[in-house]
Amino acid sequence: MAMIETDRLSRKFGDLTAVDSVSFNVERGEIFGLLGPNGAGKTTTINMLVTLLPPTSGTAKVNGFDIRAQPAKVRQSVGIVFQDPSLDTILTGRENLELHARLYSVPKAVWKKRIAELLALMDLEDRADNIVRHYSGGMRRRLELARGLLHRPAVLFLDEPTLGLDPQTRELTWRYIKAMAQQEQTTIVLTTHYMEEADNVCDRIGIIDHGKVIALDTPDNLERRLGGDLVCLKIKNPDLKVLERLSYVKNVEVKDGQVGLTVENAAVHLKEILSLFDNVEAVEVRTPTLNDVFLKYTGRAIREDDTDEGWAEAAWRYQAGGR
Ligand SMILES: Nc1ncnc2c1ncn2[C@@H]1O[C@H](COP(=O)(O)OP(=O)(O)O)[C@@H](O)[C@H]1O
Numbered sequence: 001m002a003m004i005e006t007d008r009l010s011r012k013f014g015d016l017t018a019v020d021s022v023s024f025n026v027e028r029g030e031i032f033g034l035l036g037p038n039g040a041g042k043t044t045t046i047n048m049l050v051t052l053l054p055p056t057s058g059t060a061k062v063n064g065f066d067i068r069a070q071p072a073k074v075r076q077s078v079g080i081v082f083q084d085p086s087l088d089t090i091l092t093g094r095e096n097l098e099l100h101a102r103l104y105s106v107p108k109a110v111w112k113k114r115i116a117e118l119l120a121l122m123d124l125e126d127r128a129d130n131i132v133r134h135y136s137g138g139m140r141r142r143l144e145l146a147r148g149l150l151h152r153p154a155v156l157f158l159d160e161p162t163l164g165l166d167p168q169t170r171e172l173t174w175r176y177i178k179a180m181a182q183q184e185q186t187t188i189v190l191t192t193h194y195m196e197e198a199d200n201v202c203d204r205i206g207i208i209d210h211g212k213v214i215a216l217d218t219p220d221n222l223e224r225r226l227g228g229d230l231v232c233l234k235i236k237n238p239d240l241k242v243l244e245r246l247s248y249v250k251n252v253e254v255k256d257g258q259v260g261l262t263v264e265n266a267a268v269h270l271k272e273i274l275s276l277f278d279n280v281e282a283v284e285v286r287t288p289t290l291n292d293v294f295l296k297y298t299g300r301a302i303r304e305d306d307t308d309e310g311w312a313e314a315a316w317r318y319q320a321g322g323r
Pocket residue numbers: 013016018036037038039040041042043044045
């Protein structure tokens with residue numbers, strides 16, 4: 001059963017089209033990721049789906065209710081963790097959680113157990129009875145997330161839930177969220193610009209850029225669509241004509257003495273490729289990632305500020321840009 005059905009959902013701010021005719025469905029119990037760079041339209045999409053912002057055209061149904069016609073029903077069906085914390089800073093961490101549980105009528109026996117569980121998960125047990133004003137940014141973030149996971153709505157929206165979290169808490173949080181989707185059939189929509197997380201966590205991913213969903217599929221299928229493994233060769237003055245007769249080489253790009261190849265089944269064919277050149281200085285072979293997918297569709301890396309990429313990655317960035 002589709003828990004979310006968006007139908008040409010659009011939002012303009014003046015001349016800017018922040019969300020541009022977006023249509024997708026999310027099934028019950030599915031973890032659906034919206035992946036895209038800053039400004040892509042992720043938060044705006046979520047804000048419309050939780051009825052905080054009206055669409056300028058198009059509509060959506062959440063839990064079977066129309067966001068325009070039945071906003072109150074939609075609100076009863078959803079939970080949201082905002083990108084920016086919205087905690088009550090004069091209450092303690094525990095009080096924030098208890099207040100939230102009561103607002104959502106979670107039975108006391110259930111919230112007692114769940115609050116203990118979430119405080120432990122987020123490593124906040126020691127500070128649970130201090131007021132939030134004295135929490136660090138990271139602690140507030142973790143408390144916000146704990147609060148979002150406390151009541152179990154039909155659809156839970158998480159806007160950049162792990163932004164600013166340490167790697168360990170990120171990992172634990174994802175495990176908890178996955179278990180929630182599985183055990184309680186909670187439908188989860190999350191936004192992120194961490195590709196690796198989207199890859200590991202999401203059942204399906206919509207890649208969004210400039211307000212448009214430009215690709216939507218399972219992470220595996222998205223990666224497979226690139227047509228092969230990525231082989232990057234460092235060669236001085238390569239004669240690339242020899243590659244033309246190789247039907248398993250799907251694409252060839254060159255930059256700065258680096259040759260980027262898209263190769264079907266590189267494990268099988270690498271030896272033959274290497275045998276065609278006598279001055280290969282370095283070789284890198286890898287399976288495509290969501291970053292490569294993003295590159296293919298947009299010509300840019302998802303995070304232009306990523307600096308930890310290897311030379312092969314730089315070559316592939318060039319490759320996608322050259323199309
Ligand atoms: N309230 C607003 N007024 C004007 N422009 C906005 C508003 N909210 C978002 N935008 C613009 O809409 C675009 C999409 O923003 P947003 O949905 O926040 O992107 P993301 O969450 O993917 O980073 C951006 O260009 C942003 O500047």
